Amino acid sequence: MTQHSSALGRNDLAVLLLILLVATVLRTAGLNAPLWYDEIWTVDTHVSLPWGDMMREYSMNHHYFFSMKAKLVSQIFGDQPWAYRFPAVLFGVGIVAAIWWLARDTAGTKAAHISALLVALSYHQVWFSQNARGYTELAFWSALGLIFFLRGTRRPTISIWVAFGLTATAAVFTHLTGAFFFVALGLVWLVSLATGFGRPALSRDWVLQPLIGVAIACVLILFVYLPLFPSLIGTMGEVATTSAVDPMQEYQNPIWTVLEGLRTAVGNTGPLTMVVAIGGLIALAFGAMGAHSTQPLFFPAIAMHIIVTLVILLSLDMRIWPRFFFVDIGPVIILAVVGCSHGANTVARAIRHPRIGGPLFATSVVAMVAVSVFLVQRNYSAPKQNLAGAFTLVEETRSPSDRVYAINPGGPIFGNHFDADWTTLGDPESYAKAMAQSGPLTLVVLFPGRMFRTIPQLKQDTEGQLDFVHAFPGTLGDGDVLVYRRN
Structure with a gap:
């Protein structure tokens, strides 16, 4: 050439x-x-x-x-x-x-x-x-x-x-x-x-x-x-x-x-x-x-x-x-x-x-x-990260007594962008306090690879206390959004 x-x-x-x-x-x-x-x-x-x-x-x-x-x-x-x-x-x-x-x-x-x-x-x-x-x-x-x-x-x-x-x-x-x-x-x-x-x-x-x-x-x-x-x-x-x-x-x-x-x-x-x-x-x-x-x-x-x-x-x-x-x-x-x-x-x-x-x-x-x-x-094949899909699923299926927690490394993104009444958890201490409360709850996990490492107990609970609800795949690296529920 x-x-x-x-x-x-x-x-x-x-x-x-x-x-x-x-x-x-x-x-x-x-x-x-x-x-x-x-x-x-x-x-x-x-x-x-x-x-x-x-x-x-x-x-x-x-x-x-x-x-x-x-x-x-x-x-x-x-x-x-x-x-x-x-x-x-x-x-x-x-x-x-x-x-x-x-x-x-x-x-x-x-x-x-x-x-x-x-x-x-x-x-x-x-x-x-x-x-x-x-x-x-x-x-x-x-x-x-x-x-x-x-x-x-x-x-x-x-x-x-x-x-x-x-x-x-x-x-x-x-x-x-x-x-x-x-x-x-x-x-x-x-x-x-x-x-x-x-x-x-x-x-x-x-x-x-x-x-x-x-x-x-x-x-x-x-x-x-x-x-x-x-x-x-x-x-x-x-x-x-x-x-x-x-x-x-x-x-x-x-x-x-x-x-x-x-x-x-x-x-x-x-x-x-x-x-x-x-x-x-x-x-x-x-x-x-x-x-x-x-x-x-x-x-x-x-x-x-x-x-x-x-x-x-x-x-x-x-x-x-x-x-x-x-x-x-x-x-x-x-x-x-x-x-x-x-x-x-x-x-x-x-x-x-x-x-x-x-x-x-x-x-x-x-x-x-x-x-x-x-x-x-x-x-x-999928959105980059389907936060909107997770929000819709949770809001359509939650009961009036459900507490919803977004587990992510940043701020309350669901509250600011989707006007959700969800609480953000980003560390082991806040997660332990949330789980210690009785009653049904829903967890929406963003960046699961990071958050399972940040909160080791979360990973253990997904294999026992928590029921898996749905996974929203994403083309972003570690971009899947996982939804779990405890009745």
Whole structure:
């Protein structure tokens, strides 16, 4: 694969539009499914606030730039799950176009079509495109930032670096962790500046123009976060404290992050998991080699973001959620496509049958598309987390004397969002007091994996005192909602 001219043919445009149509259909199907825990918190504690109050308090749960769009859409179309998620859909489709653009710059039009199609079909991309949170927006701005960065380091112009500064601002305003990606790009630029790796002949523009883009980003980021700055400092100081007492200590382990990412990507597919993992690593290795000839800074940029993110999260004792690496999915898919092409050609040369390279590459592409189609269907097997279904079941079946308890690690989400008269239990002491009272009761358990570990007695009681009523499955990790009753 080689870079093509900047001209875009009508056939290429038609292919791109068809891929974007597929992406739109996949991201709008089932869009009005019940909101899950984090989405509800976003709506209740941020989006539902008056415009003037949305920027008064910092929270790691808020995606500020995204929430403004979600609020605007919900005010126009009403309080509906799809309305809160609609901006995520737009940016989710936008990512497909941005990855097409990035892949075309990196490896040509053929790679762009294949990469965009795989992103359109990606399970994670569809899942987050139907999530009332700012991850697809963050990935969109990051992809644009990478495009401008790679173009600016090859042929620097002031307009490219101004655009880079604006995309960096948009990404960081969406969520503070957006800074990780642009810090990584800055480090790659410094390495290139110091070593000469991946850059043309050194010039004043090559040095000064990126600094102008960075200056624009810094000024604008400080401006948009200025109202939140005191609250931001206090929140960041509390992150390590809450992580230290988290019963799910594995969430701070990078190995768990890798395994969880693989589990959510492939699911319980037995031997296919290992095949996909090994095949993916081989493709990425070939991709790093294949991309080097056209965009030598492409792979270092991806690798640097992963390193920077891990270093920052580990140094702050924060949980290493796989979603912190969501912005890397699109570029990694490009690497895999380039790797399949480069690997097929390498094999063809090694066995001295150059004509076999094309069929080998085509076979690998068909395999990747087939696996993606198989996996993306899981998005529609259940809601992310069916809190609304659990609420309806309990309210329709409870007796007047029933006490209802929601067992979850956060606040009274059912009371705030569903106007339920339920009590929230989140620790062993409050659970013991509730169980000590006589009479019928109903327990609604959110995040059962976490809560069974937080309240060991709860797990024991589900095997004796409590009768199992219903399980509401969810595609979210540990997203099942379990209902138990004691008569």
